[in-house]
Amino acid sequence: MTIPLRPTTSDVAPIAAAPVRGALASLSLALLLSSLGTSIANVGLPVLAQAFSASFQQVQWVVIAYLLAMTALIVSAGRLGDLIGRRRLLMAGILLFTAASALCGLAPALWVLIAARMLQGLGAAVMMALAIAMVGEAVPEERTGRAMGLLGTMSAIGTALGPSLGGVLIALAGWRAIFLVTVPLGLIAFLLARHCLRDGERSSPASRQRFDLAGTLLLALVLVAYALAMTIGRGSFGMLQVGLLAAAATGTGAFLLAEARVKSPLFRPVMLRDPVLAPSLAINLCVATVMMTTLVVGPFYLSRGLGLDTAMTGAVMSIGPLISTVSGVLAGRIVDRLGAGNMVMAGLAAMAAGALALCALPGLAGYIAGIAVLTPGYQLFQAANNTMVMTGVAAGQRGVISGMLGLSRNLGLITGASVMGAIFAAALGGADAAAAAPDAIAAGMRLTFAVAAGLIIAAIAIAGVARFAGARRADAAGEM
Incomplete structure (x- = not known):
């Protein structure tokens, strides 16, 4: 059985004459907001605990609720966009995120704030899934790489800007400002999407299919179980975490079996046999794990x-x-010029060198050198990997494939924060990181980034095997 990941001629709609810059600005701002929402609330947890007279365990749900909603529903959001129209759903997602941001900023009680953060996370799932999916409709194919590079830049800026921007806003205007600041940005993103993004994204076959609600709920439960196992223990694993991981594993098997039998599934498991998609998702997860480290x-x-x-x-x-x-x-420009496949390997090689430098080079100069190599390697990988996966995807599959890319990234971020954090803590011999000796911290740093370098080397191996297998398939097809 084949899967319609790559389009026929009838699937591909011509690029409309919509203003490309405005379209890219809309998609970039949507991705910036979803990433900013991930990181801006963390710095406010101590203030929130004081404002609501709550414990840390209670206020941490302000962060967890957003992360759970975004992770659990990102694939479903992409699929729904394929069915009802990506522009329409993206605009709805931006409005939901903006309204939920306002509700967060006006929340009179902690439970209201947590509920609003869940709605905000749902809006973020839509924006993150569909921003990348709509690149193919916003720019010509030969400029896909630079568009993906721009979106990668905005995502990185949003994630990194959150803590510093949040700290400044709390100092100047209180905790409510960290949520209200995204309201005007959301309105700008909505107006840009309305005026600059084009209609007509759906392919005819997808428009006649039904949305797989049962598969959506099952996948959401699986992802929530995994995310909870990785977050509520804060790096420690007890029986609760083991039980949640077992539930996630069992649920994954049940989900794949169910999707193989449904007439209109959320995604077909056979899609994972695609020689580009499956390796790219695995590599994306490894890379996101390292960057969170x-x-x-x-x-x-x-x-x-x-x-x-x-x-x-x-x-x-x-x-x-x-x-x-x-x-x-x-x-992105380099990817457009030299090809996505080659630049995936080049980006991973740079990341491996950066991780090894962070592991081996001592002192401040060594740290800066490692980051200076690791970061552009990550940007090159991300632009190339997204371009390679999304280029040529059939119109009716762009949303769900983009959602799967976003899901692999989110799972990597969750894993990096928990598992790699646990490795660092274990290297300290049980000592509190806030009070550990400098030598112990340096040893923990070396061990953690040795593991990170191993993950990137494994990713290089996956990419190499995938390229070799793809070349053999191409040769076999040419001989037929």
């Missing part, structure tokens, strides 16, 4: 291991986002 371990190493004060730590941590801002669009 820099955000989890880096602050402890700089402050406790190297003895930098808070201002200097923040300045050094900003180097990565600054490099991302400069290198994202450039990476």
Whole structure:
């Protein structure tokens, strides 16, 4: 059985004469907002605990609720966009995110804030899934790489900007400002989407299919179980976490069996046999895990291991986002010029070198050198991988494939924060990272990034095997 990942001529609609810059601005802002929502609330947890007279375990659900909703529904959001129209659903997602942001900022009680954050996460799932899916309708195919590079830059900026922007807003205007600041940005994104994005995204076959509600619910339960196992223990694993992981594994099997039998599934398991898609999802997860490791371990190493004060730590941590801002669009241009497949390998090679540098090179200069190699490698990989996966995807599959890319990234971020954080904590011998000796912090840093380098090397191996298998298939097809 074949899968319609790549289009026939009738699937591909011509690029409309909509303003490309306005379309890209709309998609970029949507991705920026969804990423900003992931990181901006973390810095406000102590203030929220005080404002609502709540424990840390209670206020952490402000972060977890957003992450759970976005992760659990991102694939379903992409699929629904394929069925009812991506422009229409993206506009609805932006409005939902904006309204939920306003509700967060006006919340009179903690439970209202948590519920609003879940709605905000649902809007973010729609924006994250459909922003990448709509690149094919916003720009010509030969400019896909630079568009993906721009979106990658905006995603990185949103994730990295959250803590610093949140801290400034809380100091100036209180905790409500960290949510209200996204309201005007959301309205701008909506207006840009309304005026600059084009209609007619659906392919005819997809428009006649029904939405797989049962599959959506089952997949959501699986992803919620995994995300809870990775987040509520904060790096420690007990019987609850083991039970949640077992439930996630069992649910995954049940989901794949159910999807193989449904007439109009959320996605067909046979899609994972695609020689481009499955390896790209696995590699994307590994890469996101490593990038989250820099955000989890880096602050402890700089402050406790190297003895930098808070201002200097923040300045050094900003180097990565600054490099991302400069290198994202450039990476996209390189992908357009030299080809996505080659640049996936080049980006992974640079990331491996950066992770090894963070593991082996001591001191502040070694840390900066590692980040200076790792970050542009990540941007190059992300632009190339997204381009390779999304180029030529059939019109009726763009949303769900983009959602799967977003899901693999989110799962990688969750895994990096929990598993890699646990590895770092284990390397400290049970000591509290906030009070551990500098030598212990440095040893934990080396071990954690040795594991990170191993993950990237494994990703390179996956990419190499996939390219070899793809070449053999092409040769076999040519001989027939």
